[in-house]
Amino acid sequence: MSLLDIRDVSMAHGRTRVLRNIDLRIEPGHVYGLLGPNGSGKTTLLKSILGANDHTGVIERAPGLRVGRLIEYPAFYGGLTLRENLELHARYLRTPLGEIPGLLAEVGLGDRADLRFSRTSLGMRQRLGIARALLGEPGLVLLDEPTNGLDPIGIRDIRELIRAVQRERGTSMIVSSHNLTEIASLADHLLFMKAGRIIRRMAAREVHGDLEDLYATILGDGA
Amino acid sequence: MRTLIANELRKIRRERFVWAVLVLNVVPFAMVVVNHVVNGGDPTLEGFYFTFHNQYTMVLPLVVCATVAACFHTEFRNGTYFEWLTCGRSRPALWAAKLTVACCLVVVLAAVNHVGLVLFFLAENPDAGLLRMSAAYWLLVGVSIASVALLCALLTLLTRNVVIVNVFGIGLTVATLVFMAADFSYLIPTCFAYRLSVGMIVPDAAYPDLGLALAVGWSVTALFLLLPLLANLLVITRRRYLR
Numbered sequence: 001m002s003l004l005d006i007r008d009v010s011m012a013h014g015r016t017r018v019l020r021n022i023d024l025r026i027e028p029g030h031v032y033g034l035l036g037p038n039g040s041g042k043t044t045l046l047k048s049i050l051g052a053n054d055h056t057g058v059i060e061r062a063p064g065l066r067v068g069r070l071i072e073y074p075a076f077y078g079g080l081t082l083r084e085n086l087e088l089h090a091r092y093l094r095t096p097l098g099e100i101p102g103l104l105a106e107v108g109l110g111d112r113a114d115l116r117f118s119r120t121s122l123g124m125r126q127r128l129g130i131a132r133a134l135l136g137e138p139g140l141v142l143l144d145e146p147t148n149g150l151d152p153i154g155i156r157d158i159r160e161l162i163r164a165v166q167r168e169r170g171t172s173m174i175v176s177s178h179n180l181t182e183i184a185s186l187a188d189h190l191l192f193m194k195a196g197r198i199i200r201r202m203a204a205r206e207v208h209g210d211l212e213d214l215y216a217t218i219l220g221d222g223a
Numbered sequence: 224m225r226t227l228i229a230n231e232l233r234k235i236r237r238e239r240f241v242w243a244v245l246v247l248n249v250v251p252f253a254m255v256v257v258n259h260v261v262n263g264g265d266p267t268l269e270g271f272y273f274t275f276h277n278q279y280t281m282v283l284p285l286v287v288c289a290t291v292a293a294c295f296h297t298e299f300r301n302g303t304y305f306e307w308l309t310c311g312r313s314r315p316a317l318w319a320a321k322l323t324v325a326c327c328l329v330v331v332l333a334a335v336n337h338v339g340l341v342l343f344f345l346a347e348n349p350d351a352g353l354l355r356m357s358a359a360y361w362l363l364v365g366v367s368i369a370s371v372a373l374l375c376a377l378l379t380l381l382t383r384n385v386v387i388v389n390v391f392g393i394g395l396t397v398a399t400l401v402f403m404a405a406d407f408s409y410l411i412p413t414c415f416a417y418r419l420s421v422g423m424i425v426p427d428a429a430y431p432d433l434g435l436a437l438a439v440g441w442s443v444t445a446l447f448l449l450l451p452l453l454a455n456l457l458v459i460t461r462r463r464y465l466r
Contacts, residue, residue, distance in 0.1 A: 047465075052309050054462050075302035079237040088233060091226050092310035 003028055003065055003140050003172055009048055009057035010196075018044045019055060020196040026140065026174065031166055033187030033204070034176035037219060041196040042176040046071060046142045049174075066093075068138035070146055074129030078118035082109055082128055085117055086135065095136035107131045107161060123154040130161060134169075141165075143175045147182060155182065162186055180215045192218045227312060227320035231294070235324065240293040248286050248332040251278035252339050266347035268356050268424045272340065276424065279336065280363060280403065280417040281396050287329050287371045288392025294325035295379040296388075304383075305465055314459045318376075322455075326372050333364045355423055363420040370412030370444050371395065373451035380458045406431060409440035412447050 004026035011019040019041050026032060034042045048055045050069060061067070076085040086100045104110045107127040112120070120128070126146055133141050146162065147155040159182060166173060166186075177183045183190065184207055192200040192215075200218050207214060235241060255275040258264065264271055298304040308314050337360060344351045371392075378388045399413040408414035409430065419440065422429025430436035 050309055052305070052462060052465050071305065073302065075306050077234055077297070077301050077303060080233065084233065088230050089306075089310065091230055092312055 001028075001062055002026060003062045004049065005058070005060040006049070007058045007060075009045075009055050009059060011044060011048060011053060011055040018196050019048065022057070022196075022198060024191070024198065026172060028139070028172055029170050030189060031173045031175060031187045033183035033190045034174055034193060035178065035180060035183055035190060035215070035219075036176075036193035037178055040193040042193055043072060043144050044196075045193070046144050046174065046176060049142060062139070065140060066136050066138040067140045067142060068133035068135060069142040069144075070126075070129040070133045071142065071144045073148070074125040074132075076117045076125070076128060076132075079116065081114045081116055082120070082124075083113040085128065086132060089132050090135055093136050099135070099137075103131045103134055106134070106165070108157075122149050123157065126150065126154070126158055127161065130158075130165070134165065134171075137169075139172060141171050141173045143173060145177050146175065147177070147179070155179075159185060180211045184211055194219050224316060224320060227316055228323055231321050231324040234297055235294060235328075238293065238297065240289070241328070244286055244290050244293070244328075245332060245335070247282060247289065249335060249339070251275055251282050252336050254278065256339075256343065266344065266351065268352050271343070271347075272351075272356050272359075273421070273424055275340070276359065276363065276417075276421055280367075280413070280421075281400050283333075283364065283367045284371055284395040284399060284413050285389070285392040286332060287368055288375045288395070289389055290329050290332070291322070291325040291372050291375040292379045292385045292388035292392075294321055294328070295376055296383070296385040299379075299383045300385075308459060308465060315456055318455060318459045322372065322376055325376070326368055329368055329372070330364070333361075337361075359420040359423040362423070363416050366416035366419065366444060367413055370416070370447040373448060373455060377451045377455050377458065380455065409436040410443055412440075412444045415440035415444060 002025045006022055006024040009019055009022040010017065022045060034045070036042050044053065046069070047053050049059060050067065077088070080088065082104065083100060086103065087097055090097050090100060101110065101113070104113050107130050109124060109127055109131065112124065130143070130146065133143065143162065147158045150158060162175065163186060165171065175183060175186055184204055187204050190202050190204055190207070191198050252275060255271060255278065259266070259271060298307050308317060337357065340356065340360065341353060344353055344356070375388055375392070378391055379385065382388065395413060398411060399417065402408045402411055403414045403417050408418055418428065418430055
């Protein structure tokens with residue numbers, strides 16, 4: 001049974017059509033890479049999955065599916081510590097607070113639990129965002145450009161973290177990015193978006209040759 | 224709801240604005256006490272308390288605006304507005320919890336002044352009429368909070384700018400100051416709160432036509448409650464305002 005069944009989803013901001021007739025099925029245990037330039041509708045699609053915008057069409061979730069997310073940037077309360085921020089969200093989600101120390105350790109922040117969020121680096125914030133996305137053991141995790149703004153070492157670290165999480169938990173993920181190299185190493189399936197449409201779908205194993213050329217070919221020539 | 228309110232308290236417990244509004248809140252009382260100590264004065268409701276009541280009336284709208292705006296603006300300042308409203312809980316409940324905490328904070332600030340007033344009169348003039356003073360004081364505070372808080376919450380959600388809301392609070396304070404003595408002041412809820420409450424202390428300051436003032440004043444206050452309430456709920460439940 002699919003985790004998520006998206007059928008004919010469209011959305012407009014004023015006169016601008018941001019999503020056009022999206023059809024997509026998310027299966028358990030797979031990682032989907034959502035690729036496209038800025039403004040292609042990646043974040044909007046993820047927000048639609050969360051029910052955070054007005055769209056037409058149908059998005060059906062599997063019964064009881066919990067969806068974790070890191071959308072746009074990791075936003076937390078600066079005056080609270082990393083632990084307190086996660087506890088706050090765990091209370092909103094009605095999930096046990098006992099999983100938080102383990103989560104922080106899993107994302108490499110176990111020894112920074114009492115650090116105030118305002119004093120963290122971007123890399124730490126991204127990690128905390130991933131930790132929050134994993135609260136309550138979600139069946140599906142949405143990660144919107146999780147390495148945005150990071151240096152190459154930070155990008156590598158986050159990529160490794162996402163791989164480890166997916167390997168150990170088997171959680172389905174949708175990871176969006178405009179960086180093909182990053183996504184190709186993480187995802188099982190690649191979805192190319194342009195101007196609000198999914199213009200090409202392919203399995204990651206079908207990717208051969210120069211990745212940038214492939215990206216430019218698909219997104220340059222796509223309809 | 225308890226969890227939501229507890230979460231809102233956790234968000235603001237280390238916020239510095241709490242101290243700022245506390246200082247603003249106690250300035251009128253401090254000034255009146257200092258004046259009393261330095262210049263001597265009349266430790267009666269018609270003397271000491273009347274002066275304090277007038278000064279606090281001017282500060283209270285700004286205290287309410289600053290507190291409510293700061294509580295709601297926490298989400299915009301931290302960039303957590305989207306996360307807050309999409310955490311899986313009912314959005315009206317989330318909003319109500321935040322407003323409850325903001326209003327309770329104003330009540331606590333007002334209580335600080337009230338404790339000071341009670342202690343002052345117990346020390347200086349125990350027979351001054353503490354019950355009458357308390358009733359007048361809390362009538363002022365209650366009507367002011369009821370008429371201003373929801374409007375401030377709405378302005379903060381719409382403008383996402385705490386400066387604009389505080390400027391509104393200053394404007395409201397000025398309007399209160401200008402119109403508080405006017406016979407038609409019941410059209411402005413903060414002035415209505417003032418005249419209604421001060422009339423319990425100094426009968427000459429009450430409205431000449433009390434019946435008309437009560438009918439219109441309470442109706443206007445109710446409008447200042449209901450219309451912003453509906454607008455607030457509309458803003459936080461409409462998805463397009465999540466951007």
